Amino acid sequence: MRVKLWGTRGSVxxxxxxxxxxxxxxxxxxxxxxxxxxxxxxAGTGIRSxxxxxxxxxxxxxxxxxxxxLDHIQGLVFFAPAFKPQTEIVIWGPASPEASxxxxxxxxxxxPLSPVxxxxxxxxxxxxxxPETEWEIGPARIRAASVAHxxxxxxxxVSEGDRSLAYIPDHEPALGADLEGLDExxxxxxxxxxxxxLLIHDGxxxxxxxxxxxxxxxxxLSHSLAFARRVGxxxxxxxxxxxxxxxxxLDELDRxxxxxxxxxxxxxxxxxxxxxxxxxxxxxxxxxxA
Amino acid sequence: MAQKPIExxxxxxxxxxxxTPAFLVDEGGILVFYNEPAGALLGKRFEExxxxxxxxxxxxxxxxDENGAxxxxxxxxxxxxxxxxxxxxxxxxIRSAEGAEHxxxxxxxxxxxxxxxxxxxxxxxxxxxxxxxx
Numbered sequence: 001m002r003v004k005l006w007g008t009r010g011s012v013x014x015x016x017x018x019x020x021x022x023x024x025x026x027x028x029x030x031x032x033x034x035x036x037x038x039x040x041x042x043a044g045t046g047i048r049s050x051x052x053x054x055x056x057x058x059x060x061x062x063x064x065x066x067x068x069x070l071d072h073i074q075g076l077v078f079f080a081p082a083f084k085p086q087t088e089i090v091i092w093g094p095a096s097p098e099a100s101x102x103x104x105x106x107x108x109x110x111x112p113l114s115p116v117x118x119x120x121x122x123x124x125x126x127x128x129x130x131p132e133t134e135w136e137i138g139p140a141r142i143r144a145a146s147v148a149h150x151x152x153x154x155x156x157x158v159s160e161g162d163r164s165l166a167y168i169p170d171h172e173p174a175l176g177a178d179l180e181g182l183d184e185x186x187x188x189x190x191x192x193x194x195x196x197x198l199l200i201h202d203g204x205x206x207x208x209x210x211x212x213x214x215x216x217x218x219x220x221l222s223h224s225l226a227f228a229r230r231v232g233x234x235x236x237x238x239x240x241x242x243x244x245x246x247x248x249x250l251d252e253l254d255r256x257x258x259x260x261x262x263x264x265x266x267x268x269x270x271x272x273x274x275x276x277x278x279x280x281x282x283x284x285x286x287x288x289x290a
Numbered sequence: 291m292a293q294k295p296i297e298x299x300x301x302x303x304x305x306x307x308x309x310t311p312a313f314l315v316d317e318g319g320i321l322v323f324y325n326e327p328a329g330a331l332l333g334k335r336f337e338e339x340x341x342x343x344x345x346x347x348x349x350x351x352x353x354x355d356e357n358g359a360x361x362x363x364x365x366x367x368x369x370x371x372x373x374x375x376x377x378x379x380x381x382x383x384i385r386s387a388e389g390a391e392h393x394x395x396x397x398x399x400x401x402x403x404x405x406x407x408x409x410x411x412x413x414x415x416x417x418x419x420x421x422x423x424x
Binding site: 177187190191 | 292293294295296297299300302304306307363404405
């Protein structure tokens with residue numbers, strides 16, 4: 001399993017000279033399975049670059065959406081493969097009692113927000129609600145579960161053999177909860193991330209920023225690390241950067257995260273702030289602090 | 291240990307922050323949490339009690355009517371809510387672990403999701419017994 005980050009930013013794209021190293025595109029992670037099957041986790045603006053990288057080859061792709069906030073779907077209408085008739089795209093996402101996944105996405109891919117409608121996309125696109133039980137895509141087992149964020153939001157676990165990727169980009173598991181003291185079955189997202197080879201997790205706020213953003217659906221650094229430690233993640237990427245965070249600020253956050261992890265007994269090389277275009281082979285083969 | 295559904299996790303987190311006594315049961319009717327104010331009323335913290343199976347938790351505080359007759363488990367608002375997926379309300383008396391009696395009103399509502407029922411929450415208040423709430 002190979003993982004490439006095409007968008008690591010949260011909330012809104014934030015291009016500019018101050019975000020060159022960590023990137024300004026919103027959430028999108030490419031996962032390439034051992035048989036070549038392609039998954040895109042979320043379709044923020046990062047998916048535009050993924051589409052360009054895929055080139056002209058006929059493509060079958062599964063897009064797994066965590067939720068439908070704009071920073072996770074905004075790239076859909078700029079994803080070049082969607083405009084090629086030879087492309088087959090399956091879009092997975094959370095169910096809602098209010099409307100189908102297709103209808104909810106169509107609110108964005110329609111006038112006046114978009115020049116094209118879903119029905120006009122030349123590719124073969126289908127929409128599926130994520131089941132509550134595990135399912136398979138190629139050689140991988142996929143699990144989706146609702147997690148603590150604002151509105152219906154999923155996290156994903158992608159497993160192939162003994163390797164596993166947990167992707168929970170928008171997550172506030174510490175809202176009203178003590179992550180250190182709670183039993184594991186009461187921690188949002190725990191089963192998705194348990195012993196993950198790679199955990200990609202919300203790390204939007206520095207601890208001093210969190211009090212002003214409590215309940216917004218995102219984590220403070222210490223919450224992200226407490227979650228990673230409780231679930232036993234072997235490697236952790238802090239993701240969904242606040243658009244106000246410059247490269248210099250994220251360098252400092254990265255330093256704090258490694259120091260915190262080391263102080264907890266972990267290997268500081270197994271925690272980092274996610275940078276756009278970074279690539280990872282799974283498994284990482286390292287151990288989380290006890 | 292199976293992961294609790296997010297709806298129960300969020301409900302517990304909310305209940306933990308409330309001063310209103312509250313109970314939480316899962317879709318099978320198992321009592322999975324009650325908060326500190328409920329513990330104060332019952333005379334026992336949840337941590338001392340732990341998970342309690344359906345049919346058992348009602349007897350913990352012996353709900354009975356104004357004549358002292360036991361209220362059947364099936365008639366408790368929380369049970370009605372989790373079984374029928376409907377809100378329910380009732381006034382009855384309970385007995386704490388120390389033997390103190392309280393007259394309470396309980397309102398229960400179901401936790402329904404696109405994937406079906408996850409359980410129910412009940413909040414309860416001591417009855418005012420004719421006192422003016424103002």
